Amino acid sequence: MEIGLRAKGILFCLSGPSGVGKGTVIRALRQLDGNLDHSVSVTTRPPRPGERDGVEYYFRSRQDFEAMLAAGEILEHDEYCGHYYGTPLGPLQEKTAQGRDIILDITVPGSLVTLERFPEAVSIFLLPPSLSELRRRLEGRGTETAAVIQARLDVARKEILEAPRFTYNVVNHEVGRCAEQIRAIMEAERSRSERLTGIAELIMNR
Amino acid sequence: MEIGLRAKGILFCLSGPSGVGKGTVIRALRQLDGNLDHSVSVTTRPPRPGERDGVEYYFRSRQDFEAMLAAGEILEHDEYCGHYYGTPLGPLQEKTAQGRDIILDITVPGSLVTLERFPEAVSIFLLPPSLSELRRRLEGRGTETAAVIQARLDVARKEILEAPRFTYNVVNHEVGRCAEQIRAIMEAERSRSERLTGIAELIMNR
Numbered sequence: 508m509e510i511g512l513r514a515k516g517i518l519f520c521l522s523g524p525s526g527v528g529k530g531t532v533i534r535a536l537r538q539l540d541g542n543l544d545h546s547v548s549v550t551t552r553p554p555r556p557g558e559r560d561g562v563e564y565y566f567r568s569r570q571d572f573e574a575m576l577a578a579g580e581i582l583e584h585d586e587y588c589g590h591y592y593g594t595p596l597g598p599l600q601e602k603t604a605q606g607r608d609i610i611l612d613i614t615v616p617g618s619l620v621t622l623e624r625f626p627e628a629v630s631i632f633l634l635p636p637s638l639s640e641l642r643r644r645l646e647g648r649g650t651e652t653a654a655v656i657q658a659r660l661d662v663a664r665k666e667i668l669e670a671p672r673f674t675y676n677v678v679n680h681e682v683g684r685c686a687e688q689i690r691a692i693m694e695a696e697r698s699r700s701e702r703l704t705g706i707a708e709l710i711m712n713r
Numbered sequence: 714m715e716i717g718l719r720a721k722g723i724l725f726c727l728s729g730p731s732g733v734g735k736g737t738v739i740r741a742l743r744q745l746d747g748n749l750d751h752s753v754s755v756t757t758r759p760p761r762p763g764e765r766d767g768v769e770y771y772f773r774s775r776q777d778f779e780a781m782l783a784a785g786e787i788l789e790h791d792e793y794c795g796h797y798y799g800t801p802l803g804p805l806q807e808k809t810a811q812g813r814d815i816i817l818d819i820t821v822p823g824s825l826v827t828l829e830r831f832p833e834a835v836s837i838f839l840l841p842p843s844l845s846e847l848r849r850r851l852e853g854r855g856t857e858t859a860a861v862i863q864a865r866l867d868v869a870r871k872e873i874l875e876a877p878r879f880t881y882n883v884v885n886h887e888v889g890r891c892a893e894q895i896r897a898i899m900e901a902e903r904s905r906s907e908r909l910t911g912i913a914e915l916i917m918n919r
Contacts, residue, residue: 632906634912634913634916635916636916637916637919638916638917638919664917667913667916667917668913668917670906670912670913671906671907671910671913672906673906674905674906675901675904675905675906676904676905676906676909676912677904678912678916688900688904690897691896691897691898691900691901691904692897692900692901692904694894694897694898694901695881695897695898695900695901695902696901698881698882698883698894698897698898699880699881699882700838700876700877700878700879700880700881700882701877703882704877706840706876706882706884707840707873707874707876707877710840710841710842710843710844710873710884711844711870711873711874713843713844
């Protein structure tokens with residue numbers, strides 16, 4: 508709506524515990540919303556079967572990642588289970604400057620760092636319906652050992668308590684419904700008057 | 714979504730110049746949204762053909778209206794073309810206490826008074842696509858004289874400049890699309906973490 512008025516695209520940060528379904532929800536969202544790009548993260552973890560460089564992640568060596576960090580090319584990063592995960596800054600600045608909205612699939616601490624740097628970013632915390640459902644989803648992946656799943660659940664317990672620090676909280680009961688709810692949040696954010704500077708004058712003069 | 718968690722319903726204030734289509738949009742919204750009530754205003758203007766007491770308005774005498782004002786039963790009121798228009802406070806407090814959301818069809822100054830009293834209310838300013846389109850809509854009603862229409866347009870020019878003081882700005886190009894956009898704003902507001910106190914604890918314990 509009146510998208511031409513918006514000087515800049517909006518940066519949406521989607522966080523939540525591992526296994527809650529951030530990746531699936533983002534894929535569903537991008538099918539609903541043609542103005543939404545996602546940010547491809549950089550990681551040093553090896554690709555899982557079927558993952559492609561530049562699509563799911565940019566897969567980089569530890570040495571390359573550390574060079575990007577030193578050059579200030581990484582907005583935020585984290586080390587998780589022995590691997591770096593980071594958000595490259597360049598594509599994000601280019602796309603929002605072009606008026607494209609971007610959604611980041613981002614860790615909880617990464618979101619908080621991003622919000623310090625971009626206070627106008629919009630933060631969304633994705634919650635599982637319950638901890639037992641989160642365990643089922645992590646087990647269902649079949650890619651992690653029981654010990655890794657237990658470690659992720661321990662982290663999840665702490666992360667869920669951070670939900671009130673995010674602007675929006677959305678429960679992922681079912682991916683389609685959840686994507687619709689986040690789509691509504693995006694549409695609302697695009698309608699905020701502070702993002703529509705000059706709209707009154709435009710209407711007065713046409 | 715997780716509506717049981719919300720302690721209180723949300724008060725939405727929908728304002729905009731006369732003729733922009735607030736009433737039509739609210740009727741469309743209430744068909745989309747089962748949890749949304751509207752507030753029936755009190756007025757001293759005589760009913761138009763087909764209008765029923767307690768449905769479009771509560772029709773009251775000037776004496777009765779002034780008694781309600783004196784008793785503090787009117788949240789905000791205005792005098793327009795020689796008639797009082799006011800928002801009764803009681804139904805609004807009862808319904809939000811029950812967790813129902815309410816939308817007010819309210820004048821621009823009335824919205825600003827309401828926001829002072831209820832800072833947690835959500836304000837939406839409905840804009841016409843252009844001033845010439847607003848004139849067409851006012852003329853299309855066929856109920857006002859040319860002088861009244863000109864007076865309303867003069868007021869509209871001043872009111873539109875207040876749009877940035879409202880949280881959301883929505884352009885009413887077409888009623889269905891406009892109602893969908895406001896529906897998205899409502900869904901987003903219901904997902905704000907400050908309205909979902911206790912959600913993290915609930916998920917941890919079930």
